[in-house]
Amino acid sequence: MENQNPLEYCKKCALEITGNYCVGCGNAKELLRIDGRYIAKEISGVLNFDKGILYTIRELLIRPGAAVRSYMAEDRSRLVKPVIFIIISSLIYSVLRGFLHFEDGYFKYDESNFTTVTVIFKWLQNNYGYGNLIMGVFIAFWTKLLFKKYGYNFYEILILLCYVMGIGMIILAVFGIIQGLTDLKALDYGGVLFIVYSCWAIGRFFDKKRVANYFKALFSYLLGIITFAISVLLIGYLIDLVIK
Numbered sequence: 001m002e003n004q005n006p007l008e009y010c011k012k013c014a015l016e017i018t019g020n021y022c023v024g025c026g027n028a029k030e031l032l033r034i035d036g037r038y039i040a041k042e043i044s045g046v047l048n049f050d051k052g053i054l055y056t057i058r059e060l061l062i063r064p065g066a067a068v069r070s071y072m073a074e075d076r077s078r079l080v081k082p083v084i085f086i087i088i089s090s091l092i093y094s095v096l097r098g099f100l101h102f103e104d105g106y107f108k109y110d111e112s113n114f115t116t117v118t119v120i121f122k123w124l125q126n127n128y129g130y131g132n133l134i135m136g137v138f139i140a141f142w143t144k145l146l147f148k149k150y151g152y153n154f155y156e157i158l159i160l161l162c163y164v165m166g167i168g169m170i171i172l173a174v175f176g177i178i179q180g181l182t183d184l185k186a187l188d189y190g191g192v193l194f195i196v197y198s199c200w201a202i203g204r205f206f207d208k209k210r211v212a213n214y215f216k217a218l219f220s221y222l223l224g225i226i227t228f229a230i231s232v233l234l235i236g237y238l239i240d241l242v243i244k
């Protein structure tokens, strides 16, 4: 008997494959080799705002609520992954801050005497990305509490905050550049815009028609920042108490 096609298996999940794509995981049977056309497509995808970091920033600036809801329920391939997004945008901000030497009030603390709290704040200042992630956990807790009836779980809200705070860091970066290049105290306005954007984006995510949502977002945000700061102080003092 002449041969039937030998069985083929998905390279990713090892399921038997019959068409060009795996029914289990959607992976293509054969990946095309990387060539010039592949690179050109990848670059034009980014520059055309089809996907990637520029697409992510644009969508989150124009329609944050719809963009994040779509990421959760429909398509996870177009926006940059949320945790990566907040780490990258925080990195962009801190690189610019180191380069242009602008002073900010982000994670700021009186450094006149040396305590564990000062050490923690110093660490946060040098690691904006992780600092934002940790602060995001606190804000997510309050957001979850205040927007309980919408039924989102804690992790979904954390994802929302990664995107929102990521854009916040981009806003700060832009105002930081202005402050670095001129003598204007631009970062103060940047900070205000950060908060305004966050409330607007969170409010729209849940229900853009309910005005109360924007105020609830502001409360969640402020409560998150306050409880975050209190926790840092408390942990710092406790450590000082133990080691002294």
Ligand SMILES: [Zn+2]
Pocket (backbone or CB within 6 Å): 010, 011, 012, 013, 014, 015, 022, 023, 024, 025, 026, 027
């Ligand atoms: Zn597969």
